[in-house]
Amino acid sequence: MSQAALSVEALSKSFGGLHVFKDLTFDLAPGEILGVIGPNGAGKTTLVNVLSNQLTATSGTVRLYGEVVSGRSFPATARLGLVRSFQHTSVFPTATVAENLVRARYFAGRPPQIHTEATELLEVCGLGAVFHRKAVDLPYGLQKTLGLVMSCLAEPKVLMMDEPAAGLERVERIVVDKLVHYASHVLECSIMIVEHDMDLIRRLCPRSIVLEGGKILAQGATPNVLSEPSVISAYLGEALEANDAVH
Amino acid sequence: MKKDMPYSVLQRERQFSGSDRVTLVALLLAAALPLLTSNILVQSVASQALIGFCGALAVHLMLRLGLLNFSVPGFMAVGGYAAAIAAEYGVQDLFALLGIAFSAPVVLAIPIGWIVLRLKGVYFVLVTYLLTEIVQLVIVETPSLTGGTNGLIGFPPTTFFGTELISGPAVYYTCYAAAIVALFVALWSTRSYGDIYDSQAHNETLAQSLGLDTARYKAQAFPVSAGVAGLGGFALVQLLITAHPLSFTAASSVNYIAYVLIGGAASLLGALLGTVVLVTAITQFSWSGEYSLGLFGLLLIFSVLFMRDGVVGVFTKIAHTIRGRNQLAYPATQGDPT
Amino acid sequence: MDTFLLALVIGAMFSAQYALIALGFTLVFGILGVVNFAHGSMYMLGGYVAYWSVSTLGLPYPIAVAIAVLFTGLLGALIEILLVHRIVEDHLSTLILTLGVSLVIVTGVSLIFGHEAPQFTFPIAGSIPLGPAYMPLDRLIVMIVSGVAILAVYLLIFRSAFGRAVRALSIDQSIARTYGMNPRVLFAVTMALSSGLAALAGALVTPILSLSPHAGESVLLTAFVVVILGGLGSIIGATWAAVITGMIQSFAGIYVGGSLGTLLLFVLVIAVLTVRPSGLFGAPARGA
């Protein structure tokens, strides 16, 4: 295999004496879509925060196509092409949808032109109809979608999506598939998806990692991982609960 | 990546907004004030409003970034004293003095900004307040340079192409020059970086996640705000013909903040309207008496609770009502939040 | 050496006072996320209510102090419910709002009681010798009351169901609800507690120093300095910072004099914040 898109080596994070995760090592291949799952409190969101350098790692190294990104600032990491999206709705509330999209391009250092596919994507996601409305006035689902679209418009090399489906209605979740498809096929970027929705992980991620208690409990092809007894016992109750929570 | 023809272009909005235009036109028209009336009182109040406007702009510029700035009187003092001291050393030219009054605070604010801008929200508020207190103490402790508690009096008058600016209208135009420079600086700053500032004010994390180096823009906005305040300080010193520590007390920072909040924090026009309304109210129709502070307090409470977008917000609402526009004009969208 | 000891004792007196004043200020910030500019006026109001209770109602001083605490605490709760709560999410607006409230209170007090200082003195005089130094009894009482108040607040926040709910609230409102606590009530109670503490300080300290409508202004500045230094929202931080501030004020005041002590203190605060942007013991507070 050629060079990994994202290579994580012995990454640890602790707050005070409390380890959130310890000695995590895994790779993300170019073009790969990786699922990261695990019960609540497994340290998934913290992992995204540390990988994006929003939080500083306690130890370990993260490389993006061979280049060390550990120790850089949060914006500098994004500029290198390692971009994250947020679990909760994250938009510029006082700006219009159009202006939000402009800012995404501009802040990422991208030219103002966007491709046909991107424009189509906006229509498909339902953002085309509300192009000139203020983001804050949009329903929750559309705000969340807008946030995800913005991280795609930054044209990252590696996109980390933190619970992209959380807070979306079941019918709205199809939007995540479209976005992942766009990022993967049009932008040709590698994607890491942190999610509770198992159906979504099964649909989109050929390979998955299971985190539990700050360690990798299992990894491999998604169907295999999900059927491992240890994963089921550690995770199943949580997963059911999570599914209950959304409906 | 596919190299299709671009389907659409997402261009940054960099035009003046309507309210910016109104602000600029209003200030340009204010140049004619001494021609319309020789009433010295009107000129004096207008001069104070122009000075207050500089202070309000300095507050506004940081508020654009979501930061409430209490250091305005401190930097006004730096600008005002720098120009007064320069005048004592023989620099009398208006343009040179404006330059000094602007750049002295800028130079000072660059290293201070490095410290202060790592602070968030409330820490920033409190530390900028302390900055003004520190400037006060430094003035008091350095009588040989600043005249200490007595202030500086008797520095030579400012000149405009060799003409001494000492008549009433000339002093008005000195204040006017400071205000117009301050407005142009503010317009440049908001026009060039308005979207960046707004993004930082409302969702700094998102801006950073996309790759925006927000620290850089903050570090840039703070000295600009300081420079704008310095221009106001220069004008105030020219109006009083004295650089006195009592002109720049930490308590007065509240006034400039009130101008902005009561006028409307979202636009330059808000800063202008708020200043004009409050300066006129305070100096002229002095709701004076022992109640004045309490009334000022009530005004603050009222505007924070019921006039969130200030005077400008009220006008906008009225205008919208008259035009019959309302929220339903937007296309309806499907889906509800969970 | 004698002077040194004296400075230490005086520093301890200052520290106790500052801690008592800063405690309520930091509490409201930690839990409501509100910088309460009216905190100083609550101190002043506490002094005036106690004065009024003694001079007009003829009540004994300890009861007057209790009335001051109750009255001001109630007023604090009302201010929270009627005004602050409407915009509690907006940190800048609440700051301006409380500033307006403080101006109204100061004006109101001047109109009722006049601009001039009334006669209001501590009922207990005398002092106990401490080697070369001496400790005035009134100050000793303030120190004891401050110590008890700090301990009580500490226990309340870290050892009680109320405290757990309040701490949870400072992180997430929905968690607080699972404790069966309504944020509305918690906020109002917190504000009442904070205002009551300020009034307690005012009722105890103004008879030792002096009482005037503007007595709260320097108090507010002190509270700021102490609380930023310690870290906004941190009770432990506020206590330590009060000790540091008190000692600096005492030693600089005795050995240097003039305003250099104040200048030194302000510069120290900024220096500390350069190294630790959230103060000595600061943790990120609700949304700030």
Next chain:
Amino acid sequence: MKKRETTKLFAPILGAILALGGSAVHACEVKVGVVGPFSGGAAQWGVAMKSGAELAAAEFNAAGGIPTDKGDCKIRLVEIDTQYSAQGAAAAANSLANEGVKVVLGPVGSPEVSGIKPVAARHRMLLMVNSYAKDAIGPKWPLAFHVSPGASGWALPIVRKAKERYGMKNVTIIAPNDQGGTDIAPVVAEAYTAEGIKTKEEYFQRGTADFTALVTRVLASKPDAIDLVSSPTVESGTLAKQLRVAGFRGPIGKLGGPGTEEIARIVGGYEALGDYYYFEPIVVDEEALKMRDAYKELTGKDSPEHTFFYLWGAASRLVFQAMKEAQSAQDSEAIAEKLRALDVKDPNIGEGLWIGQSFFGINQELSLPFGMGFVHNGQVEPLIKMPAAVDK
């Protein structure tokens, strides 16, 4: 057309401003400005000053007014509130200039005076001010007069009397580190030194509420007496209280600034204040009280309690007399000339003179008989009337 519209726009504003002056139409009147703090914390000084001016104006108007080339004109006072700020005072001078006023009574505080002087000088206004600043008047301001002597005039006689009584050998002076303190403390210190008393100066940060540390520092050098000079009243009271609590038994002086009663209240009564001596700008005796009755009779109002009323009444009479002799309310230089030459002899306050040459370099300081007060062992003694201070 356009210009007319603009004028229309401004008309209400202008109208309102003019209305503020209360422009009653008189056959002939001359305007005199009265500038001071009429609101806020310092309002009592300003109001007392205004009433003094009202009394003098009413007296002159009753006697025919001021003769000018338009005939005998009544004096009309134009009152403007400074809110005790430099800016307010500068703005006040500007608006008075707009009304063509050339003679101004006030303002009464150092910040206001430093704000008004440059603007007034530009408009060639005659000023009668009160300020403790060491540059309150001077050769640079030929039209500025000082309503009562600064500490340079009265400190020495008071120090002499205090020394006679208490025989102190060393004194510590405590003052705020603002203009009100740094300008007056050295002058008072000089007076003590001149009497052979060792003097130390200590300054405190304005806004200090707790003086324990300062008191400890001051008492370490064991002074015989402590003078609070121009410290603001509340701070003076707190200082005196803390000095007494800390065991200081010597006399406390207050050479500057009024407020003996308030200070005593803060300390906990005269009993607790102990030995205390102070400067009183004016002694309100039976003669002076006639001014109160005259005021009631002429204006129908009660005069304010503050003693500034009597001082400013006397000073205003002098200014109006100078206007009368110069037969003008406009030619400020001529009025100043007459004023300097007037014999200071007030029917109610007593004889005085113009001083200031040795301290300010200009003889434009009105010196009237003043008072000194003692509180001895908690007993308030009657004020001692001192003759008007003379130049050294």
